[in-house]
Amino acid sequence: MTTTAWLPHSSHWGAFSARMGAAGLELRPHPADPDPSALLHNMPTALNHRARVAQPMVRRGWLERGPGPDARRGRDEFVALPWDRALDLLGAELARVRDQHGPGAVFGGSYGWSSAGRFHHAQSQVHRFLNTVLGGYVRSVNSYSAGASGVILPRIVGTMEDVARRNVTWEAVAQHSEIVLAFGGMALKNSAVASGGISRHVERGAMDQAARRGCQFICIGPLRDDLPEEARAEWWPIRPNTDTALMLALAHTLLAESLHDEAFLATHTAGWPVLRGYLLGEADGQPKHAEWAAPITGIDATRIRDLARRLTGRRSLITVAHSLQRAEFGEQPVWMGLALAAMLGQIGLPGGGYHYALGALGHTGRRSVAVPIAALPQGSNAVRAFIPVARIADMLLHPAEGYDYDGRSYAYPDIRTVYWAGGNPFHHHQDLNRLRRAFARVDTLVVHESAWTATARHADIVLPATLTMEREDIGGAPTDPVLIPMRRLAEPFGQARDDFAIFAALAARLGREHAFTESRDVRGWLRHLYEPTRAALAERGLPAPDFDGFWNGPGLDLPFAPDDGGILRRFRDDPAGQALHTPSGRIELASEVIAGFGYADCPGHPAWIAPRDVPHAAAPLHLVANQPATRLHSQLDFGATSQAAKRRGREAMRIHPDDAAARGIADRDVVRLFNARGACLATATLSDAVMQGVVHLPTGAWYDPEDPAQDAPLCVHGNPNVLTRDVGTSSLAQGCTGQLTAVEVERFTGNLPPVRAFDPPLPILAAV
Ligand SMILES: Nc1nc2c(c(=O)[nH]1)N[C@H]1C(S)=C(S)[C@@H](COP(=O)(O)OP(=O)(O)OC[C@H]3O[C@@H](n4cnc5c(=O)[nH]c(N)nc54)[C@H](O)[C@@H]3O)O[C@H]1N2
Ligand SMILES: Nc1nc2c(c(=O)[nH]1)N[C@H]1C(S)=C(S)[C@@H](COP(=O)(O)OP(=O)(O)OC[C@H]3O[C@@H](n4cnc5c(=O)[nH]c(N)nc54)[C@H](O)[C@@H]3O)O[C@H]1N2
Ligand SMILES: [Mo]
Numbered sequence: 001m002t003t004t005a006w007l008p009h010s011s012h013w014g015a016f017s018a019r020m021g022a023a024g025l026e027l028r029p030h031p032a033d034p035d036p037s038a039l040l041h042n043m044p045t046a047l048n049h050r051a052r053v054a055q056p057m058v059r060r061g062w063l064e065r066g067p068g069p070d071a072r073r074g075r076d077e078f079v080a081l082p083w084d085r086a087l088d089l090l091g092a093e094l095a096r097v098r099d100q101h102g103p104g105a106v107f108g109g110s111y112g113w114s115s116a117g118r119f120h121h122a123q124s125q126v127h128r129f130l131n132t133v134l135g136g137y138v139r140s141v142n143s144y145s146a147g148a149s150g151v152i153l154p155r156i157v158g159t160m161e162d163v164a165r166r167n168v169t170w171e172a173v174a175q176h177s178e179i180v181l182a183f184g185g186m187a188l189k190n191s192a193v194a195s196g197g198i199s200r201h202v203e204r205g206a207m208d209q210a211a212r213r214g215c216q217f218i219c220i221g222p223l224r225d226d227l228p229e230e231a232r233a234e235w236w237p238i239r240p241n242t243d244t245a246l247m248l249a250l251a252h253t254l255l256a257e258s259l260h261d262e263a264f265l266a267t268h269t270a271g272w273p274v275l276r277g278y279l280l281g282e283a284d285g286q287p288k289h290a291e292w293a294a295p296i297t298g299i300d301a302t303r304i305r306d307l308a309r310r311l312t313g314r315r316s317l318i319t320v321a322h323s324l325q326r327a328e329f330g331e332q333p334v335w336m337g338l339a340l341a342a343m344l345g346q347i348g349l350p351g352g353g354y355h356y357a358l359g360a361l362g363h364t365g366r367r368s369v370a371v372p373i374a375a376l377p378q379g380s381n382a383v384r385a386f387i388p389v390a391r392i393a394d395m396l397l398h399p400a401e402g403y404d405y406d407g408r409s410y411a412y413p414d415i416r417t418v419y420w421a422g423g424n425p426f427h428h429h430q431d432l433n434r435l436r437r438a439f440a441r442v443d444t445l446v447v448h449e450s451a452w453t454a455t456a457r458h459a460d461i462v463l464p465a466t467l468t469m470e471r472e473d474i475g476g477a478p479t480d481p482v483l484i485p486m487r488r489l490a491e492p493f494g495q496a497r498d499d500f501a502i503f504a505a506l507a508a509r510l511g512r513e514h515a516f517t518e519s520r521d522v523r524g525w526l527r528h529l530y531e532p533t534r535a536a537l538a539e540r541g542l543p544a545p546d547f548d549g550f551w552n553g554p555g556l557d558l559p560f561a562p563d564d565g566g567i568l569r570r571f572r573d574d575p576a577g578q579a580l581h582t583p584s585g586r587i588e589l590a591s592e593v594i595a596g597f598g599y600a601d602c603p604g605h606p607a608w609i610a611p612r613d614v615p616h617a618a619a620p621l622h623l624v625a626n627q628p629a630t631r632l633h634s635q636l637d638f639g640a641t642s643q644a645a646k647r648r649g650r651e652a653m654r655i656h657p658d659d660a661a662a663r664g665i666a667d668r669d670v671v672r673l674f675n676a677r678g679a680c681l682a683t684a685t686l687s688d689a690v691m692q693g694v695v696h697l698p699t700g701a702w703y704d705p706e707d708p709a710q711d712a713p714l715c716v717h718g719n720p721n722v723l724t725r726d727v728g729t730s731s732l733a734q735g736c737t738g739q740l741t742a743v744e745v746e747r748f749t750g751n752l753p754p755v756r757a758f759d760p761p762l763p764i765l766a767a768v
Contacts, residue, residue: 016040059460103383109389118196127381170365185220188203189629242298254344271584470489616742619674647685666686677724680714
């Protein structure tokens with residue numbers, strides 16, 4: 001398929017248009033984008049890459065012995081089957097599990113980012129299929145992104161939407177903020193990405209404009225480049241997972257020097273006496289002053305006091321990155337950051353106060369689109385059981401065992417079938433060796449994938465899915481002002497099919513085709529899903545073309561709602577009339593509800609709880625395993641931008657020159673990172689942008705076990721999740737704690753094993 005016209009399309013990292021030339025796919029970013037992302041260049045090489053899955057595959061052991069627990073997952077051979085046979089087998093297996101165990105034995109959480117199109121959104125497709133065809137599934141709640149904050153924020157201030165989306169905008173930062181204290185920074189690599197699509201990357205420009213006006217940006221975190229050069233920021237390195245202690249000490253200084261806003265605390269918060277007592281050490285005898293925080297955080301007490309004073313008398317904004325809560329006791333910095341902002345009294349003012357996760361994604365700090373955006377209806381789920389998303393390995397390893405979550409006790413369901421489409425647990429989960437043991441326990445693991453990820457390699461049934469570029473869709477997000485007709489750019493690779501087509505064929509085998517498809521084909525669904533947007537535009541008297549007009553255009557402009565500061569502005573202006581949806585109607589600096597849960601790992605007010613997963617003799621360095629700059633998670637790790645950043649074919653690990661020297665490590669040396677849970681290789685980059693005592697290995701390099709038959713094989717490519725811990729943030733939220741762990745690093749002196757992550761598994765047997 002070659003096209004001469006440039007056709008619009010979209011991705012989580014940017015809207016673009018493309019045409020298929022003789023030399024392959026040519027791309028150009030959306031014309032309105034002031035700062036397009038390099039992630040776009042991962043796409044053309046992906047289309048025909050050898051890592052693609054070309055045809056349906058069934059694991060040999062499953063085919064020969066049938067469903068059941070099997071430790072050979074991940075090291076068995078695969079047998080290529082024709083579509084019809086693979087679908088027959090899977091349809092029969094789903095019917096067996098439904099009839100013998102009920103839909104409550106199917107885990108369909110299927111967490112993951114999928115692709116940008118709103119119709120083919122794989123997670124929505126799998127949920128709709130399981131609801132309409134099987135009668136439901138065990139779901140997962142919350143996210144790996146915001147596991148802790150998603151639970152605690154509604155209890156103390158407002159929903160994630162209200163605190164992380166409809167809050168302080170980048171326009172307000174550019175115009176009004178005078179000091180921005182960014183815990184975890186606001187790296188441009190992160191705001192490059194927004195689920196559903198993004199046509200304009202505005203963050204670099206906004207920070208530049210603010211800094212030129214004299215706004216001071218302060219980056220609190222282990223990496224200097226967590227704020228861009230345009231922010232002209234001060235960098236305050238801090239020992240990882242000690243931010244709560246710094247926040248408490250800043251708060252203590254404000255209190256001790258009467259710099260806090262007593263009036264705001266009196267009218268807009270509840271629980272201040274409790275928090276004040278804790279700051280003063282009334283119960284535990286330990287005032288949380290700067291001298292107390294200095295040895296914990298590694299930041300000098302005088303500097304902490306100075307910083308507290310600098311935050312007053314000007315428009316101050318406190319931001320707390322997702323990363324801080326993707327760690328042990330991650331609820332605490334989210335809560336204490338809010339409390340610090342409340343003491344400063346600027347919550348709800350333009351460019352001031354508290355913005356959780358500003359800059360974490362291209363969704364935050366944006367205005368909201370004022371009309372609805374297409375979404376595939378998922379049907380209703382008759383199964384009530386759920387797990388907090390990051391408890392998957394616990395669930396599979398410990399069926400029927402109890403756990404605490406958000407004030408209640410639950411028991412893990414007994415799962416036979418795990419169905420995944422649009423996510424990569426071998427990317428997102430922690431302690432991958434434990435995850436392998438967990439997946440060995442199920443009867444059947446089904447995966448739809450476009451490429452041979454480690455999740456596909458561990459599956460029993462692998463069904464090849466199209467890439468977004470190979471199908472038609474509608475691209476849009478509630479924070480972006482264009483709706484994109486995503487036109488097909490290439491023919492499907494091999495025998496790949498759309499997830500929708502796969503589910504429709506399975507639904508037919510289970511006698512429920514109409515329930516799933518409602519007798520619409522893809523175009524029919526796109527027309528159907530476009531209609532609410534069109535109707536809302538027409539109602540506002542705005543240009544509202546019919547579907548064909550939209551489909552043949554470059555993208556449809558959508559109106560933004562006004563930048564009105566959201567619920568926090570309204571609450572500030574009218575605390576009684578516009579009360580928050582918390583028990584007190586106010587910002588809760590202490591929570592009687594949370595206190596009533598009686599959790600030692602999440603008490604009734606923000607508190608310093610010393611983390612346990614800290615450097616020690618056998619693992620003396622902090623590992624920061626954050627989001628990668630050169631791809632979205634694991635997606636298209638074989639693409640050009642991601643590959644260009646590899647060194648000696650492996651993921652680059654940054655280390656401070658002094659820590660490297662102490663270990664005899666030179667730049668470009670292959671190193672081995674290890675701890676009690678696992679080990680991986682990476683290539684060392686020496687950099688003083690990383691604080692001493694910390695090494696930085698981003699997520700997303702495809703898991704590549706040297707010898708998959710071992711219990712804890714060496715990952716030769718550099719996936720940090722072989723090292724991270726699989727424990728919840730606390731009994732409150734049970735969020736994932738993958739951002740940080742403790743490791744040792746050494747120069748790797750053995751024979752260098754090849755990276756085979758992108759080679760299809762061998763041998764692949766033909767069906768007999
Ligand atoms: N150590 C550590 N771990 C982390 C994090 C961390 O900071 N540190 N961050 C966590 C966070 S915040 C997140 S959100 C997760 C992300 O984890 P995931 O969202 O699971 O990661 P992705 O790589 O985006 O996985 C998406 C998968 O879907 C596939 N896919 C894309 N489009 C389609 C489609 O249309 N159909 C089908 N069938 N498949 C498709 C892609 O090929 C890819 O394999 O990772 C988490 N894991
Ligand atoms: N390019 C790209 N962008 C992405 C993604 C991607 O995969 N690629 N993923 C997207 C997703 S799903 C999400 S949820 C967001 C995640 O957004 P975040 O969770 O905010 O992103 P991270 O890059 O993991 O972390 C931000 C920074 O926090 C710092 N940090 C780590 N631990 C600590 C600590 O204890 N204290 C302090 N002060 N700082 C710390 C690290 O230096 C890190 O660079 O990113 C999104 N953006
Ligand atoms: Mo995320």
